[in-house]
Amino acid sequence: MPRCLTHLHTLAGALGIALALSSTPLPAQTSPAELPEQMQTSAPDLHPDQQVEWILSGHILPGFDALAGRSADLAEVAKTHCAPTDARLRSAFGSAFDAWVAVSHLRFGPSETANRAFALAFWPDSRNKIPGTLRRALLADGDTTANWANAEEFAKQSIALRGFYALEQLLYDPELMSLATPPQTCALVQAITTDMARTTAAISTDWHASYADELRTPSDRYRTTAEVRQELFKSLTTGLQILGDMRLGRPLGSFDAPRPERAEARRSARSLRHIRLTLAAMEPLAQALAAGDTDLARAVTAAFDKARSRADQLDDPALAGVGDPARRFRLETLQQDVTNIRDLVTSQLGPRLGVTAGFNSLDGD
Amino acid sequence: MTTASRRSFLAGLLAAGMAPQASWADTGNPAFLAAGKTADDRFFLAGLDTAGDILFRHPLPARGHAATAHPSRPEAVAFARRPGTFADVIDCRSGAPLARLTPPVGHHFYGHGTFSEDGSRLFTTENAYDTGDGLIGIWDAADSYRRIGHISSGGIGPHDMRLRRDAAGLVVANGGIQTHPDSGRAKLNLPVMQPNLTYIGADGQITDQLELPQELRLNSIRHLAIRNDGTVGFAMQWQGDLGADLPIIGLHRPGQPARLMAEDDPRLRNLNGYGGSVAFSRDGRHVAVTSPRGGVLQIADCDTGALVQEIRLSDVCGLASDDTGFVITSGQGIVAAIDADRVIPRRQHDLAWDNHLIPLS
Known part of the structure; x- marks a missing residue:
């Protein structure tokens, strides 16, 4: 993280004010709302026998691969760019979030194992659990924060602290983005993005390793x-x-x-x-x-x-x-x-x- | 209710000891009852054996719902789906019709009922629809199902009702939702609805009542299961906004707070706010709920409250348990057993099974 930005955050935090950038109305994401390039945008005239294979190879597998790839990119970017307002971080976040939304209807099989999809996407948050959970985490003591670096430990946290919707509030909510010290916020951004990269990789791996074949060759589950x-x-x-x-x-x-x-x-x-x-x-x-x-x-x-x-x-x-x-x-x-x-x-x-x-x-x- | 009828009510519920296991519930006789609909839209109540084969079909004049078996005679009663007004008594070995019960003018059935422990009384949940009062109708099963009278159910919209196992009396799920046949199944009182679980003693008086916290006021308590120790399992149906995280199954003992299962587990939302049937496993360790709206069956550990299994099956609703585990039926005609996280089909019929699967032993 650039030192000057760190100081700016510290100053803003100390004064109890949100950074100017965060308090102005946010522009809509400017890139077009497009599917990840690997996903097909329309289906050709298929013979019914080719249907399942096409949905797998044109839709499901590339969708979850793109999600895993972009989430890995996001975690990588967050290693060096973890301030909530950082343009590269936000861009990587937006790109990974796009990939999630593009597969968010595919709620069966590997995404449901061990509540992975809920850990990526706790929405709607009807009881408004995410802000409070983030607030507590941001104000937690050093031991708790140190624990986040261990991905296994972070994966045991409440789903309200994990995934795209928690990260979105951490990056864009004026209060939350400046509630904690920059190192504390940074540690949480890195923990969340690392966790998302692991979860999305596990989904993609399971699809390739076994679940695609369960769809291709019905036997037991189907x-x-x-x-x-x-x-x-x-x-x-x-x-x-x-x-x-x-x-x-x-x-x-x-x-x-x-x-x-x-x-x-x-x-x-x-x-x-x-x-x-x-x-x-x-x-x-x-x-x-x-x-x-x-x-x-x-x-x-x-x-x-x-x-x-x-x-x-x-x-x-x-x-x-x-x-x-x-x-x-x-x-x-x-x-x-x-x-x-x-x-x-x-x-x-x-x-x-x-x-x-x-x-x-x-x-x- | 008159003194005489209250005494009659008392007579039914104070019978000493558990009723003997019905001798007819043996090999060759049905193990389950379930209402259904044929491919050409005719309604019936069927007797099923353990393999899921249909032993008989009794035609019903309209859509059925649940049924209940007499504790010693080979008789069962098939109830109309609300707001229906028939309850057919049949010989549940053959399906032969024995009697048709009709509620008093101004009442309709809610689809559930139960016999007293000694089999001398039949109790039916009813709506006195011009006042909206929830009632329990009382019928003399020892005298050609003569109507004896009724008592209050302790709330609006009584639906499922069971005999208590830890004491003499009934437990009733008052769903809280007022309806009137003139407006079909429209819900008339959502702004003020208040469901409860009501325990009624042998004298017809309310002995205990459970209401959930105010934020769960729109969670209609609808279906029940009773564990051998008397614990009541109840399943709810949410009437509020979609997307809310809500408990759908709870356990209750009179005098104690309710325990809500799987709270904070995000998979609760896979139930789409709707519990269709609830049942305990035979060993009492697990409680299961079906949701046809979510196309899912969830099984929770009664001690820890944690969800231990989630199984997907399209339009699943009927639910019971036998010695092998949970058994389910679906609107797509399947009768299946559940083994760990798999659905093990027993039979696939070309018909739609309705909401409930009623075990006969």
Whole structure:
């Protein structure tokens, strides 16, 4: 860390003020909201027999490889650039976070082992545990801090102290970024990023070592290719549900009670970016699952196009407009576009894959 | 309720000793009951053997929900799903119909019920829907299921109800949600809903009541399981915002605070705020909950409260345990056993199994 920056932080901390840079409104991340380059952006016209292999080699494996690679880069950058406002650190963070969002719908198999996905992404944080946990950690004594250097020990910490969402607050929350001494903050940044690099490497390794083959050659965990397709379909529908109900629905709240403070990663103004990234990531998955039915694949593409072009037109990076009637209306329209994708997928793609609306899940009794 | 009927209520619950194991629950007879729906949308209650084969199907006039077996006679009662108004008594060896019960005018069933220990009374959870009062209907199982009367359930929206095992009496899950058949299944009182677990003594009076802390007011206590020592396992259904981290299973003994399972485990959110069925393992060490909304079964250690297993299965809801472990059914027609983290299918049927799997022994 450059000495002058350290002194600046110390001074700011001693005076109890946040650095000027942190108190000004944050610009949206300027790089385009694009999938990691290894991930396919659209699926070709596939024969149904090629479906699973294409989803593995064009979507899942490159997605988790990019996540592991970018998280390793982030941990490497953090070794020498660990001040919250450091441009290189923030850029590496944004790039790794993009890679997570691009696979955040793939919640089965290696990501669920040992709660890895939760350790990377504790969101939504409905009880607001992250700020308090970070505050306690930042003010912890030296012994605790020394412990963080041991990755095994840090991995035992609460998931509210780990992963992208804790790091986001540490890098962008004006109070938290300057609460502790720079060395203490730096130690925590390094511990979190090292932990994320380990977790993402473990997921990627497990996918390559065994789980990809469980999808390719059904035997024990998945007994048939139909079950594999159903698992992939569930990741699509769950991803769409999280997009509509959580990423959009939580900040929208109700007309009378909008909840802008619930927008995902609002401190770094990444909320809208995540919506665009998840749409971009799920579109090729949906297209691939529609393989063999040209009309359906075309309808899927049209439905995603509509939502993506609507999202592209929005200029509301942190979804702060949920309380403003005109801006809110545009977000509600986008939410409706997502609902339309869900309806199309559930009513037409699901039955093709042998998935019908749940007799019990729709019951509510 | 009249003095005479209260005395009758008391008679049912004060029978000495446990009822004998039903002699008919043997080889060749059903091990489980479950409601379901055929591929062409007809509803039924089925008797299943341990292999998951269907031994009989009793047609139901509309969608069923749970069922309960008589402690000594080979009879079971299949309940309508709320707000239904039929409860069919059948011979549970053959499925032959014996009687159809209809609640008094102005009441509907909630889908669950239980016999008294001596088998002389049948108790049914009911909604007196014009007042919204939660009731327990009392029927004379020794006299052609004559309606005797009713008592208060101790709350709104009574759903599951069980016999206590540590004392004479009933335990009722009052889900707290008011509904009226005129508005279908719409929830009418969410702003003020207050679920509870109510213990009712042999005299029909409330002996104990559990309410969870105010921040869990929207967590509707809905389904129950009883361990041999009398511990009550309860499963809840969250009515508030999605994305909240919430306990879904709890354990309770009267006079003690509730213990909520898996608190702070992020996998709780995989349940999507919805517990469909709850059951204890036969050895009482584990408690399990199904969530069709999450497509997942979770098993917790009763002593530590920690989640020990999570198993994914699409539209899973029916849940029971037998000597081999937990047994589950799903809306996709599967009957399966759970072995460690794997689903071991017993039978795949071309029909949809409804919410509950009721063990007969």
